[in-house]
Amino acid sequence: MKSDEYIKTLVLFRLETLSSNKSVSIGAYGSFKKQDLIDHVKKEDEIGKKIIDIELEFIRAMREGKFYE
Amino acid sequence: MNKSMLITRPENDDMTLYLSIWSHQLIERAKRSGFEVFDLHRERANKKDVEGIIKSKEPLFLVFNGHGNETIITGHKAEPLIILGKNHNLLNSKIVFSISCRSAKELGKQSVDEHGAITFTGFEDDFVLLYDHTKISRPMSDDTAALFLQPPTEFTSSIIKGSTTGESFQKAKTLFKNNFIKALSGNSDTSELRFLWWDYVHFVSLGDQNARIN
Numbered sequence: 076m077k078s079d080e081y082i083k084t085l086v087l088f089r090l091e092t093l094s095s096n097k098s099v100s101i102g103a104y105g106s107f108k109k110q111d112l113i114d115h116v117k118k119e120d121e122i123g124k125k126i127i128d129i130e131l132e133f134i135r136a137m138r139e140g141k142f143y144e
Numbered sequence: 145m146n147k148s149m150l151i152t153r154p155e156n157d158d159m160t161l162y163l164s165i166w167s168h169q170l171i172e173r174a175k176r177s178g179f180e181v182f183d184l185h186r187e188r189a190n191k192k193d194v195e196g197i198i199k200s201k202e203p204l205f206l207v208f209n210g211h212g213n214e215t216i217i218t219g220h221k222a223e224p225l226i227i228l229g230k231n232h233n234l235l236n237s238k239i240v241f242s243i244s245c246r247s248a249k250e251l252g253k254q255s256v257d258e259h260g261a262i263t264f265t266g267f268e269d270d271f272v273l274l275y276d277h278t279k280i281s282r283p284m285s286d287d288t289a290a291l292f293l294q295p296p297t298e299f300t301s302s303i304i305k306g307s308t309t310g311e312s313f314q315k316a317k318t319l320f321k322n323n324f325i326k327a328l329s330g331n332s333d334t335s336e337l338r339f340l341w342w343d344y345v346h347f348v349s350l351g352d353q354n355a356r357i358n
Contacts, residue, residue, distance in 0.1 A: 093335040097288060098277040100159040102245030102270035103211035103222065108277070125270065132345060133338035142328065142341075 086116050086130045101125060147357060148180040148203040149304075152189040154210050154220035158280060159273050163209035163243060165283040166293045167300075170207075174304045179205075189219035194226070198234045204357055205239045207300055212244035215251050228254060235261040239309060239355055242266035243296050248348050256351040263309040263351035265299060271346075272339045291327060291340055295319040295347070303357060310353030320344040 093099075093109045100106040104122050107115070115123035136142060151171065153164040164185070174181050182197045184190075189210070197203065208225065211218045215228035226232060228251045235255045239262050242252065252264035275289040283289060295316040302312035324344060327336045 089335070089338070096276050096278050097335070098158065098275055099339060100157070100162075100273040100275065102159075102272070103213070103218070104270070106158045106277075129272065129338050129342045133341050136341060136345070142324070 082127060082131065083116060083119070086127050087113060089130060090116065090126070146180075146202065146204050147178055148182070148201060149174050149205040149207065150182040150184065150194070150197055150201075150203040151207040152194065152209055152219050152225065153183065153185045154189040154218075155186050156221045158275065158277075159271075160210060160220075161280070162273060162275060162283045162286075162289055162293065166297055167207075167209060170297060170300050170304065173301060177304050179304065184219070187220055189225070190223050191219070191225050191231075194219065195231060195234060198238075204237075205303060206235070206241070208240070208242040208244055208247075210244045212242065212247040212251075214246045214249045217242055217244045217247050217251065226251065232259055235259065235264070238262060239303065239357065240264045240266075241296075241300060241303070243271060245270040248350065252348075252350055261351060262355045263349060263353070265309065265313055265347075265349040267343070267346050268348050269342070269346040272342050274336050274339045288336060291323040291336060292343060294323065295343075306356055306358060308354050308356045309349060309351070313349035313353070317344070317347060320347060 090113050098106045098108050112126055116126050153167055154160045155164045171181050171183055184193055208217045216224045217226040219225045232255055246269055248266040249268040252266055255261035256264050273292050276286050279286040298319050299312045299316035302315050324340045
C-alpha cells in the first residue's frame with residue numbers, strides 16, 4: 076500500500092471512532108457530521124484534504140513527543 | 145488608552161452561533177469592568193457599522209467572531225469586514241483578536257509588521273470546532289465545544305482584566321494544552337484530540353506582547 080493510501084485508510088479508521096452525536100465545524104467550509112467527513116476523505120476533495128492535514132499534524136506531534144512538552 | 149471594545153457576533157451557521165453565545169459572558173464582564181462595549185450582533189456585524197464605529201468611537205480592543213481567510217475577516221452571512229489592501233488600516237493602533245480562520249497568516253502579520261496594529265491574535269489556519277449537535281440549542285452546556293471555546297474566551301477575558309497580550313495569550317495557549325491533556329487522559333471522547341491539537345498549534349499572537357488595556 077502506498078503511503079498516501081495508507082494515510083487515507085488511517086484517517087478513515089480514525090473518523091469511524093468519532094461519536095455519532097458530534098459535528099465538526101471547519102471554518103468557512105461549514106459543519107460536517109461523521110459520515111460527511113468520511114465521504115469527503117474518500118473523495119479527496121478540499122475538505123477531505125484538510126481532514127488529512129489535521130490527522131498528519133496530530134501524528135507528527137505524537138511522533139515527536141510534543142504533547143507533554 | 146481608552147477602555148472600549150468592539151465585538152462582532154454574526155449568527156449564520158453553527159460555529160458563529162456558538163461563538164456568539166459564548167461571547168455573552170465576555171460582554172457582561174467587559175461592562176462590569178468599565179468598558180464601553182460596541183456589540184455588533186447578527187445583521188449589525190456588517191462592514192458599514194464596523195467601519196463607522198472604529199472611526200467614530202475609536203475602540204482600542206477589537207474582537208472579531210466569524211470566518212475569514214488569509215486576507216479577510218468576515219461578518220454576518222460572510223460579508224467581508226476587514227480586507228487586506230482595502231481597509232486593513234482600521235486595525236492601526238488596535239489590540240485585535242480574530243477568531244476567524246487563517247486571518248493571522250497574512251492580514252494579521254501585515255497589519256502588525258507594516259501597518260501599525262499593536263497586536264493581532266488569532267489563527268493562522270482554519271479554526272476547527274468540534275461540538276455535540278444534540279446540544280445546538282444549548283451551546284453553553286456543550287462540554288465538547290467548551291474544550292475548544294474556553295481558550296479563546298480566556299484570552300478576551302484576560303485582556304479585559306488588564307493582563308498584557310502576552311500574558312493573555314499564554315493563559316489561553318495553556319488552557320488549550322490542558323484541555324488537550326484532559327481529553328487525552330480522561331473520559332473524554334479521544335476523537336476530539338486531533339482537532340484540539342490543530343487549534344492549539346495554529347493559535348498565534350503577533351505584535352507587542354506587553355500591550356494591555358488599563
